[in-house]
Amino acid sequence: MPLNIQNISPSYVIRSLLPKSYGTFILRYPTANDEVISLIKIEDHHSQETSTHSYIILSIRVDETVYKYYIQHYRLPYILENIHKNTQQPLEIYNRQQNNLKNGKFTPLKHELILPPEDESWFLDKKYFQGIDFDRIRNVGMNNQGTSTAVWQCEKQNDIKVFIKRFKKNSSYFRHELSLLKEFCYFSIITLYGQYSDNHYSYLVFENGGKSLESCCPLKIRSMKTKMRFITTVGFQIAYAMMYLEKKNIVHRDLTASNVLIDSYGFIRIADFGHAIHKQEGKNTLERSQTTTGENRFQFRFLAPECLPETKQREITDTSIILNQADVYARFSSKSDVWSFGILLIQLMLDDPRKPYPHISNVNEIPRYVKQEGKIHPQPPGCPMDMYLILKRCWAYEAKNRISFTEIRDRMLCLNIIFQ
CATH class of the missing domain: 3.30.200.20 (Phosphorylase Kinase; domain 1)
Structure with missing residues (x-):
């Protein structure tokens, strides 16, 4: 029976396969989202695909108690000129690959799911x-x-x-x-x-991505090595996720430990995109008013200098000096997310993760400390210098001088190896 290679979005695939039985599968053509994921992977790209060789995606509903996730995706190569002659070719490749596995994680393919056109409303009953x-x-x-x-x-x-x-x-x-x-x-x-x-x-x-990282703090880990291994593992995963968002031209703007989830296996999910914006070339400059109707929209303790309101060298005797300035603008970018990432890792080293800069009790003093005086978060007790040096690079005053998420990912991986 001929197979159908469908032209559909990967997110549509996941929510369609989720309620189906084990072994239900979909074959689809790759999308721009798959290319983004390929771009950020740590891989050796010496081999170039020719015009006659490409790949398709095989997505399978699997037993999450075995795989730790509901859907598994496989990139399967195929030869363009042969695919119409042998539509079973991708499944033959999958079966051949899986039969060679020694870990026993093999989900037999049982039923191909053919999807109708995508419902743009994403309605669920x-x-x-x-x-x-x-x-x-x-x-x-x-x-x-x-x-x-x-x-x-x-x-x-x-x-x-x-x-x-x-x-x-x-x-x-x-x-x-x-x-x-x-x-x-x-x-x-x-x-x-x-x-x-x-x-x-x-x-x-x-x-359900688990509980918030903030709820895990303070980390009840006695050994400094074990604690730093946990923090670098989390940092590695978050950096990877932020690389994905950066490639998608998304700025999160609220990256804190309360907005990152961690499951029972230690896998993280970036959540809460209420403040996130899509950077569109020529359509917005990522400048947004810091306040609307007098309401503080962001948490000062996590903001980069360029995202904090001006204190205008005045004494802060009234919170309205900061909170009610309708003409205050903040410039957000992937680099301001880098700053927030550094503060997030600091949260994992504090007794009270809700209060970075624990020596500053009044949050409205943060703009003076960070923006006007150019100071950064002090090194917490128990934070190794190797880690703090990376965090300091996250907090370069000028956004252009900050470390990239790609380099953060690589540094977290190196530190994790050191703390083994």
Whole structure:
């Protein structure tokens, strides 16, 4: 029976395969998202693909207790001139590769899923979600109306743990996160499954990526080596995720330990894209007002100098001097995310992760300390100099002088090896 190679988005593949039985698979052509992932991988690219050799993606619904994730993706090479003569060729390659594995992780292919055209609304039927209780997690955010864990009940599959975020009806933050997250498909970025609404609220349904990094702090690890191994492993993963966002022209603008999730296997997910923006050439300069209607939109303790408001050399006797300046602008970029990344790693070394710069009690003194006086976060007790030197490069005053996420990733890998 001939196979179908479908022209569909990888995010559509994931949410379509998720409720299906083990062994259900989809073959699809590569997309721009796959090319982005290829660009950031640590690989030897000596071999160049010719015009007659290419690859397709085989995505399979697998047993997550064996693979630690629901969907596995395989790049399978094929010869363009032969694919129409032998449509089974990619599956033959997969079976041959998997039969040679010695770890026993082989999912037999059982059923090919042919998808209809993608539903642009990403609608999910609420009746499949059970155990929702927005009173259980009392952390209503600045931009949302609460969160809840739940289970997605599937007809041919075990229940799937999910995370639901609630917004006011027709909220601009709801529309913003929905439109942005539909474009992401990467393991270290939180996966959006879809959305639904009722008479009062709109809801986004995500994978359950675990608990926040902030909730793990202070780290209860006695050995400095073990602690730094954990921090460098987390730093490596976050840097990889931020490389992906940078290639997608996304600036997160709120990278903190509370917005990074970690699961029981130690894998991280970048979450909470309520403040994120898409950098579009010629359409925006990544400049945004620091305040709207007098409300502080960002956390000063995590911001780079260029993103902090001007103190104008005046004594700060009233918070309104900072918080109500309608004409204050902040310039955000991937380099300002680099600064925030450095503060995030500091959070993992503090007794109180919510308060970087613990010696500064009044948050409104941060702009003076960082922007006006050009000072950086002091070295925490127990932070090795090798690590602090990397963090100092994250905090170069001029954005252009800061270390890149690619170099951060490589440095985290080297430090992790040192702390073994």
